[in-house]
Amino acid sequence: MSTLEYLATLKAGLLGQHGSVGLYSALQRCFVAFGLAAAPTCWLIDAPFGRFGTPKWLSCSGDLGWLVMELVAPLAYLYGLALPISTSGSAIGGLYHSLSAPLRQPSSLLAALRALPRARLILALAFLVHYGNRSVISTLRNPGRARMNLSVPLSAILFNFANGITMGMFVGGGYGSADGATQSALFGEQKANGGFSQHVWARPLFTIGMLVWAAGFLSNIYHDEVLYSLKRRRAQKPNPSPSAPPSERYSIPPRSKGLYRYLSHPAYSSEWLEWTGYFLATLALCPAPFPSHASTLVLGGGGKRLVPLPSTLRPSTTWFLQPPILFVLMEVAIMLPRATRGHAWYEKTFGRKEWTEKGQRWVVVPGVW
Structure with a gap:
């Protein structure tokens, strides 16, 4: 063709x-x-x-x-x-x-x-x-x-x-x-079984997957809220001039807040975790x-x-081309470059000394990236 x-x-x-x-x-x-x-x-x-x-x-x-x-x-x-x-x-x-x-x-x-x-x-x-x-x-x-x-x-x-x-x-x-x-013809038995596979590992895998999803979802919300709080705090101060340098318009997320102790973009990692759990649950x-x-x-x-x-x-029907896992792979492929460049942006904007003192060492995965 x-x-x-x-x-x-x-x-x-x-x-x-x-x-x-x-x-x-x-x-x-x-x-x-x-x-x-x-x-x-x-x-x-x-x-x-x-x-x-x-x-x-x-x-x-x-x-x-x-x-x-x-x-x-x-x-x-x-x-x-x-x-x-x-x-x-x-x-x-x-x-x-x-x-x-x-x-x-x-x-x-x-x-x-x-x-x-x-x-x-x-x-x-x-x-x-x-x-x-x-x-x-x-x-x-x-x-x-x-x-x-x-x-x-x-x-x-x-x-x-x-x-x-x-x-x-x-x-x-x-x-x-x-x-x-x-x-009834196609799904009757599965409906009675809650839609789960008959394999002994199906329900435990589904439970694990949804717990991972929930952990990623809640972590995503928490770390987003940290950034929103920084925005609200800045909004209470006199608005900087549009020509002011980014260091006066942005803040470094505090290390005391959750995964910001290690990562500059924990919300990204949390979302990847969330959809990985979702993918695991679909296998059941x-x-x-x-x-x-x-x-x-x-x-x-x-x-x-x-x-x-x-x-x-x-x-x-190739497993890595099915929507749940494909979504995870697509998110990592698209979001990892932005997180990496955002990490470099922080260091460039606030200077190596301040970033070393207040910033995070890793981008999205501790000890890896």
Whole structure:
């Protein structure tokens, strides 16, 4: 297949012409391509927000931009949960039929959530809680974000859209969108078992994974709050001139606060820990998360089999390309360069002597980086 033919097939998948499974597969490939392009770029270019923000040209409110771009993820996740499993669309692209069902019936979003077995429901709620905090609550807690270049929210919206839909479909596995007969035929035994695998290690692994998720989530909130407190303290002082050096507008996080004793960016490490725990918990699900069993699904309890997909749109079953672990790898690839450059920025801004006395030795992992 030529490059143009591949891109045409990918486009058809994104437009819904191969149903929800084709959309999942196309988004999965775009997500990987985005990561491969963004990871090296982030070592060369600082994302223009926060301390690396740009002038007002082509910029937007930091608070509004953050709120909008982070709200995309939970909405896309709910949409992915509610998508009916299909591999074919209408002649006009499928967007107005099966793929638009959750949009035409918003109540189906919550119905899909309620229909999930216990293990899947816990994972779904964990995702929604994280992004509820990240979008709405953190915007209210943060004393004010610096203006950001429009490229930041626009790229984040695309990232969160792809990640939200694929994560929702992966965890939901078609369960939330199936009718009662299909649920009973495919998931009845697993529903009774809470959605867990029959392996003896499934429930302990799920518990460990969710405890790791909770530890990372709470640590993330705590270390974010340390930075917000520094902002509030500065806000009580006379505002420095816009031309004032950064050392008068920023502060070094105190070593007395949690992991700031060792790390300059513990919130980043905490978020990676959080999603690593989430990934571990997904390994305990049964049936295996979408798309592992998608080819065996019977739609609507009526015996209608899925239409075969083009080979280039068959969902990848390679473990490190599945949404939960891919999300972790993408976050590390994109956030590690920013944390590293932020660490160097602190030393340059406050001087080696003050940074050595007050700053942190490591960036994100004690003794490693």
